[in-house]
Amino acid sequence: MSPTRREFVVTAGAAGAAVVLSRPQAVFWTAADQVDAGWEPGLEDRITSACLVCPARCGIRGRVVDGRLVEITGDPLHPVSRGGICSRGLAGVQMLYHPRRLTSPLERVGPRGSGEWREVSRAEALSRVVERLGAVREEGRPEGLALLSGYCAGTMADLWRHFLRTFGSPNHVRDEYADGTDTVMALTHGIPRAPGYDLDRAGFVLSFGAPLFESWWSPIQALAAFGGRGTHEGRRPRFVQVDTRFSRTAAAAHEWVGVRPGTHAALALGIAYVLIRDELIDHRFVAQYVSGFEDFTDATGRSRDGYRSLVMRNYRTEEVSAATGVSVSRITELARSFASTRLSVAVCGSDVTRSPSGLLEGLAVHSLNVLVGNIGRPGGVMFGVDPPLQPLSEPILDATARSGLAREPIGTPGAQFGGGDGPLRFAESVAGSTDSQIEALLLYYANPLESSARPGVWREALERIPFVVSFSPFLDETSGYADLILPDLLPYERWQDAPTPSSYPYPVWGLSRPMVDPPAGGTHTGDAVLELARGLGGSVAEALPFDSFESLLKARAQDLFASHSGMLFGDEFERRHHRQMEQRGWWLPEHRDFESFWADLVVRGGWVDLFYDETDPSRLSRRGDGRIALMPGELLQALDEEDHTEAPFGPISRTRSATAAEYPLLLIPYRLSTLASGTLALERWLVEQPSVLPGVFWRPWVEVSSGTADELRLADGTMVWVVSSRGRYRARLTVFPGTARGTVCAPYRLRHPDGELANPLQLLDETRDPLTGLSAWFTTQIRLERA
Amino acid sequence: MRRDASARLAGMSADEQALLRPLLETSRGFKITAVVLGGIVLWGAVAYYLQVRYGLGRTGLNRPGYWGIYIICFVFFIGISHAGTLISAILRVSKAEWRRSITRSAELITVLVIGFGAIQPIIDLGRPDRVMNVLLHAQLLSPLLWDVISIGLYFTACTVYLYVPLLPDLALIRDSGIKAPRLYRFLAAGYRDTPPQRARLERAIGILSIIVIPIAVSVHTVIGWIFAMTLRPMWHSTIFGPYFVMGAIYSGIAAILVAMAVLRKAYGLQQYFKAVHFDYLGRLLLLFSLLWFYFTFAEYLTAFYGGEPAEMRTFWAKISGPFAIPFWSMVAGCFFIPLTLMWRQSTRTPRGTFVAGIAVMIGMWLERFNIVVPTSVNPRWEVESIGHYIPSWIEMSIMSATFSGFILLYMFATKFVPIVSIWEIKEGREESVQQVSDRVAGYLPDIPAVVAGGESG
Amino acid sequence: MARWGMVIDLDLCTGCGACEVACKSENNIATVPPDQAEMGRAISWMKIQSHLEGEFPDTGVLFTPRPCMHCDNPPCIRVCPVGATYINEEGIVGQIYPRCIGCRYCANACPYTAKYFNWYGPEWSPSERRHLNPDVSTRPKGVIEKCTFCHHRLQKAREEARADGRDLREEDYQPACADVCPTRAITFGDLDDHSHRVAELTEDPRAMRLMEDLGTRPKVYYLASRERNAP
Ligand SMILES: Nc1nc2c(c(=O)[nH]1)N[C@H]1C(S)=C(S)[C@@H](COP(=O)(O)OP(=O)(O)OC[C@H]3O[C@@H](n4cnc5c(=O)[nH]c(N)nc54)[C@H](O)[C@@H]3O)O[C@H]1N2
């Protein structure tokens, strides 16, 4: 049906007979020449803020014309994004003005999921939540409250944590970027934090499957470095991408190394082999700061092979080449340039850690950085620190709270070295138990019915929870199951701090501030939490004595001002100047008092400290022996205790067992950079053409090589069922030369135009890394059927 | 009225009776056909209404497939229009006597078909409501504008060229009073076939037939240029002007043949459209099938030999790619079928020429298709993805409506004017026979005057 | 008199598509429904053309962002019967939407397929209309549209410069796509002004233009070092 019919009705209706006579353009057979946006000549303003669409938290500038946000562009002063921005950020205006955006609290009237709602006032909605939560506390079961939060960092995260503690619930379930690299660092360096990479000043970036230019922690950080924008002389690091598919990162990088699925680590150690064999490692560094390189005897007096002997024994280039499919000469080449280039970094992608032995593979990749000693110095791997914000004062916990916190969080224990898929374990345990463990569930930035690998389990869990509140500004799947929806404001309407993710080694505290007026019925979830606390009264209220989220942010900024370090966002020149000053140990105050500091901070968009103390040993290792452990004791122990087959740097595991005839193909899910977070599927500019590689429109697709397509006798463009032992979904087959034979690359976050989900993660088998509990995303066998 | 009309008719000469009868008597077959065709036309009108109302999106057109059915039909119909005018003019100028019975039907085709051709580009417009901009904001560098001009000129010329030779017959009908007296009084415009009038008429026709030839040639040249002036592969070609004119005449001849064959059956005009007419036109068809092959071969060889990548993509798309079927059908229709049928006397019969004519018309339509679509969907830039074009039912309906509309109009025309020029036939019988023998005699060396020996006393 | 032009460094382009979306946002470009998009009716004044070659693992690609080339000798304007597409004295090729009769001749004449047609009218829900850019008119159904080098930005920049009583600076007039590119692959400025970066970049040995042989004299240059980049 013609999309212009509605258009026509509107114009013709508007036009009317008189117009027909006076303005021939307006008769039915011509559209009106202009779409009437009701423009009044208005004031124009550019407002600096931060993008909250993804974890990168880039700096943005909103162009606001008579109260409407008409355009988003990058903020040139932001130290990480430097004016760069991605399509997701740009399309934000389509999220803000999305027709299906919720503008008033909704209360369920029909049965759950029936989609029958009635609008209620903010006050009414809030009081209802207070009632229920109050009751939960009355019963003395504060642990009956649970929060499921998606990606949330900074003060919102702290606020929730604080709220739950004072309330007395241990059940804060996080569904956010768990890429396992923090665990790797915790073991090797004793620093439980995802590593930062100083890409700007690096010389050679060897990325193992990290989607640097797509859905990495901060795609824009990587892109800026790639564009040579980090250093004023415009030096560009050389990017080499190791990947199992021709990802856009691989496509754009200087070099692409295509490897067999699950063999990133083998390649890394193959490179290590050459480094050691050809004496290319930084002996001084290794001798001085590293443990476990040479053979050693552990605490129990048992003598063990060191990294060197293991690698020399197990990773001869020929074998590595056979396993990875990368030629011996290429491996040697990579090793040589990795060693010879000043400041080389190996970046570990979550695709490495999201495999059955992900933790060990992560170790393997990171060991390259250790061998060349490019750690804790500019251009290398660095461990950032958080901005020195005023901590939320330690609350006085009442008896109820203490009793609740004493309980085990539901769904624990995870694995020994990491929470693993907390949300799923939570859902399983709730769905499994007969008694209602959970009285009330709060959903913040979380939509498990869409995004969880097991939406079925989540549905059951939700059935068991009497009171579900969603803060989502959109009626997503899970909110559809809620009893009450208190729509959050959208990013361009609210105050929120935007610290950049740890991939950027320097502390950055960006600030998102309102650019347009929020709808009357919306509530900043931060304010909502504060109001809840007030409503609950007692120790909970005392712990959060802030009248608004804005004032909370302002209060926390006091310590930034007091820290006598860092600078407000400024241009390249100011940044360099500030860095040099701090290296000399100087810091000049720019503001008389806090008020002027805050005012200026809001205008400039944030605070950054570009000084990194290379002399501080605690930035190399915080392990007992102060060394970087290539063979972490606790890991070895754990591996001995449980009956683990593999050991660190052990023989190349001949996985990829003979694939069952029933499911001959390997599923490779990947995150679509344009749609990386759930809400983005609402933005038509992004969904119309979600990828330039290959050219596809609107509909979900899967990629196979022409060889595979021929074998299956499926033509390019046919609709297929993607079937695993766990389920199936519909997608369009796309022949793509960048796909390895026998594999199917499946982008996720796509939906059919009618809203039907197409989520490959819901086909994933149960394989997990027993050490981190993270589910492996690249082990699932599938088949394709004509739909 | 009817009765005395036929009574009057009975009183007329054999030619007049035979040729005027269709004006009075309408067969059942005629009515049924008319109704069917009328239905199709209405259907097409509905389709066009929908297109205008909701936008060109209702067609199968897209990016880069910007042009389709409408432009194809535009080129095709204007091509057909070369039937009458050009051919009859050439025959007139070259005093080919066998023309007498065919010129009228041919000229009628021309005038009626131009209109249908000319509206195609308007149907193709995204904003038909702004068509007047072509005059208000005329941009003379645009070949489309040259087209507007030449077609306008052509149409006027052809109408005059049809009308002037009609006068004696109109006058005849008026005087015989067998049909709509008032109408014919008006049409005949006081022409009274007096010798001086007739003389002036003949001179006018003579001049006209010379004028229309260059105009006709210009029309299809310019249409060829619409494509040739762009930098698109297999459009940007100097041969297009003449190539299009040749093709136009070719399809024109085919059209006449088909028309003649049908009229012959429908109105029992075997006496006027004789085997010899089909034979002669058949020879012309043969000549043009060879010409067509020559031009086409030259065109494709040049493209192929140059081997420019952009050209080659389009080239192979036609020869062996997605457009192979239309391409080779075209070759069959425009070359092999007419060639095989027309080069033997035995198949240059009315039936043979009819078949050949149909084949050529289809072939020439396909030729327009093979020119417009493959280039359109194969962008010059190899990085750009190749397009597809599948006409929508709207386009198909409008096309069939155009064909039906034309046939319908032609049918009606035969109800108002004798489809064979009565006076020219008469003139032929009365004067030409003599003239021709004189002319032929004129070609021959004079017989030396025999000096008769004087007989004296 | 300025000659506005663009230089796109293909070695820096990662095909992220930010420029495409920036252009859509800046110039009020509506999306089309799925079936329409698959017919090839989606509109993208700036289009990332990905040219893939080779099979796994030797796959290679060339991303070529393609705005309108703003040819100095544009084949598209000559053929327009109503002069609805024109080149101004500063070399910017523009469209007059209210005059266009939608014959799509210019679209066929453009060797870079840079022109887009409104097969149906644009579709904006009332709420979406709120983010339309007031500086740029929306296009009705049935007319051609294409990249304008964000000409409206030049007009605004001029007014501002005049208001401040100074000359136009290079940074005053930057189109949306150049504005947002995270790797700064797109440079924009006056090709004739040697203080502008574009002027110097066109001297770069890597510099080339698309289909130079056609004599269209595009004002969009590409920098490409890798051999396979040469289109
Ligand atoms: N813009 C944006 N960025 C985001 C987010 C967002 O919402 N928006 N979300 C953030 C969050 S929550 C997360 S969890 C991360 C997710 O980001 P990632 O954890 O990086 O997830 P993907 O991008 O899907 O990366 C999966 C990659 O693994 C590769 N791979 C495929 N098979 C194998 C295999 O067998 N072995 C190995 N080792 N690798 C394989 C695939 O090619 C693919 O490139 O993104 C974060 N970044």
Ligand SMILES: Nc1nc2c(c(=O)[nH]1)N[C@H]1C(S)=C(S)[C@@H](COP(=O)(O)OP(=O)(O)OC[C@H]3O[C@@H](n4cnc5c(=O)[nH]c(N)nc54)[C@H](O)[C@@H]3O)O[C@H]1N2
């Ligand atoms: N299909 C698919 N499934 C996935 C993933 C994927 O990329 N695709 N990624 C996996 C990974 S790594 C993770 S971390 C999880 C993440 O999955 P989730 O935690 O569900 O994160 P999202 O789906 O990005 O966002 C959840 C919901 O947040 C709501 N939201 C959007 N904007 C706002 C806002 O401003 N305020 C509030 N309060 N809510 C808002 C939206 O309704 C959205 O549906 O999903 C996992 N599962």
Ligand code: SF4
């Ligand atoms: S990378 Fe993330 S934060 Fe940066 S602009 Fe894109 S979406 Fe926004």
Ligand code: SF4
């Ligand atoms: S924004 Fe820059 S990098 Fe991204 S596609 Fe456009 S030109 Fe290429």
Ligand code: SF4
């Ligand atoms: S690129 Fe095409 S549209 Fe743009 S000026 Fe050149 S010919 Fe005209």
Ligand code: SF4
């Ligand atoms: S489509 Fe419009 S701009 Fe293009 S040639 Fe026709 S009238 Fe001119």
Ligand code: SF4
């Ligand atoms: S210059 Fe302006 S109009 Fe042209 S592509 Fe870039 S953003 Fe779009």
Ligand SMILES: [Mo]
């Ligand atoms: Mo995540």
